[in-house]
Amino acid sequence: MKHIVRTAGTLMASLVLATQAMAQDKPEQIDVGVFTFTSGAPAAYGQPGAQGAELMVDLINAAGGIDGVPLRATIVDEAQGAEGVIAEYRRLAGETSYQVMIAALSSSNCLALAPVAEQMQMPTISWNCDTHQLFLNQQLDYTFRPNGNTIPEFVAYVAYLLQVNPDIERVAIINPDYAFGHDAAEIVKAAFRAFKPDVEIVAELFPSLGASSYQTEVSRLSAARPDAIFSNLWGADLENFVRQAQPRGLLTQSQTVLALGETILQRIDLPDGVIVGMLGDGYWLTPDAQANEDTVAFAEEYATRFGEYPVFPTMKMANSFMVMKAAYEAAIEANDGEWPSRDEIAAALGGIETATFTGTARLREDNDGYVDQVIGVTGPSDTYDFSVITNMVRYDGEALMAPLGEDPIAWIETLTPEFLETLPEPGSYK
Template identity: 40%
Template sequence: MAGDVRFAPGSLTRRAALGALGVGSLALAGRSVQAQAAKPSELKVGIATYLSGPASVFGVPGRQAAEMLFDEINAEGGIAGVKVRPIFVDEGPGVDHFVGEYRRLVQSENVNIIFSAISSADCLACTPLADELKRPTLLWDCGTQRIFEDARYQYAVRTQGNATPEVLAALLYVLRAKPDFRSIAVVNQDYAWGRDSWAIWKTAMDTLKPGVRVAAEFFPRFGATDFSTEVTRLLALRPDVILTTSWGGDLDAFIRQSAERRLFERSTFVMPLAESSLERVGKTLPAGVIVGGRGDHWFGHPSPKDPALLARFTENYRKRFSTWPIYPTHHMAQAVFAMKAGYEKAIKAKGGGWPTDAELAAAFQGLEFPSLTGTIKIREDGQGLEDQLIGTTVHTDKYPFPVLTDMVVFKAADITTPVGQKSLDWLKTLSPDMPGKMPAPVPYRG
């Protein structure tokens, strides 16, 4: 890797000095923080993703999508004639390591732009760094709504939605599909996302449908493999609705153990992240379960803006990786498309000249770019407006896993916290007729 790093002028002496110190062949010298305006020979993109640990169920598909899309961009000649090269870093070791990696990407690898990250903690830690080191950063997958509600950033924007619309969409769907439910139980992973998503759901539910009884709140350990206690309690409590925002191995295990003990027959399940588990759990997951995928992400989207684009992406991804694309691949595609659109906008604004870091960062504010299924707009606060798709599972002969029917695509602007407001305050002001105003469900078409 060290061999093909391009050194900025004037940094060779540093490298020589470092070599003399014995840090040796791997030492990578970097340019200082200054905005380059000359067209680079290649465009380096630092990509933070999980390559190890439980979240690699999202991280590895994300990386695969990036590899595929970068190859496609390069096959078309790159962005404004500049080839792109991804440099992946692993989020697995935790925040303090990632903060060091972020600095390495900027100061040593000298990347032009960074896609960061899956973990909300990593995003919270690196957005202030983006401003400090003045390097454009796209938050590609992390969910926490805190980032742009608590502060404003110049160099970081988010190319996707956040936890609030993702959870609110599922709630609205349930309120319409099962308006008379009286009790609910929650089984969420015991970490920030599990807690945050339940707080969002509970706040919105208490506003839109006051009086629903919370039968039980379970927060099993993150990475739990045994849910027999929870399933036994849920069988006894018989709540009308069971919500779980779990994902990955936790969700797969919970689905399998619930199916085995026929819990699905007693309660309506709501799983806002289960789109990413469909292929793994297969038809163990019965029909009639309400499923989402953190955005309007699904290969069978009922009304994609550019059906050919979605079909081509799905087909190419399946051919290359022998698996169906899931939502992190869509999120990665959005970051890649946003990067391309951002560069093109900045280059156009400069009359064909190559933009500086600051000019590129400015171009992302207010940018509109295509996603695989629609269009995403980055608001003035840096938050992306992303539609949300929620559906109900159905079994068909065509696929070995459940697919979605009765799909509702929620418009991002209706369900995203307005600029300058905090999610939990805004959710308390929702009007009870909101579920009635949602778009009509679209059935599955084979």
């Protein structure tokens, strides 16, 4: 009896797995789970991403959907915490109409979701999270990151800072008090040790995520008299910090680097000369983006619908949708026109290289992406009534990535000041 039950169980399990693996019937609709922050302090960053998803769904559907099938996005708020996010992910992944997830914004949520994606065999495109720990020491077959990671992002800022201001000696850091902030501080310090070992870190502050007042931190940074201040604060935290630091002269007292500064250019009058960027190439006003008529049309449509131009979280989201669409199309083609399974979509995402609104998305063997890094300084605009990024440089993403299998921090330590000479000059991207 036991034997019969065991055999029947094995047969049923095999049947379920086989059904999942088989090519599927063409659905009436493609559901996509989109994970971002739509409430709380991070919503200032996450909501433009959600709006980007909404617009991309409409644009793709207006152009006939994917192989004639319309898209529908389900937005999941990451503010509910990792447990809630995982529960929502499991619930959506349990439905067959969901074949791809675009998740998540928060690095901690990406780290939490990666094993769930493997377990549920759900292709997951990390649209924003950029912790370098995601692919460190583990092979993920269902998680793909066309978005880039913290290593090239923050090495690029140190490189740019030293290219425009090679004499700096005293640096202060103010980052959020969680993995993203601490990881960035480690990378920045490692890059300074490699490129300019005599740089002294004179203050290192990690205010709580969601803090409302930064007045004491502003005083502390002012008192430290740094030549440069580096920050990867983001969302409402970044906006709060800048609004409190600017009237007290901090942003002009030192050369300030706001790693996610592009997100606030339309909301706050930053002084000229602040180094800002977008953790990748997702700026709608880069020469490449402006040369692409689809990008220009997307930005104008976004501005019409939402009252402001897209910020880089919007572009990252839009680019992720483009990667997803390209993967679907490649999988359908590889499947002789039949509708693909999750596994076939995952196979198409592996090593994908496709054009995006702002450049090219290219995944390497570990599913991590090579993304160019665009950085510049704030300056006035002849066209817009807000500051834009000027004196831009576009660093090749691959040049700033640790080679596959190498410890990224240890790799940064191997770089030398001469490495900076191999990089393009600030202002060369025009």
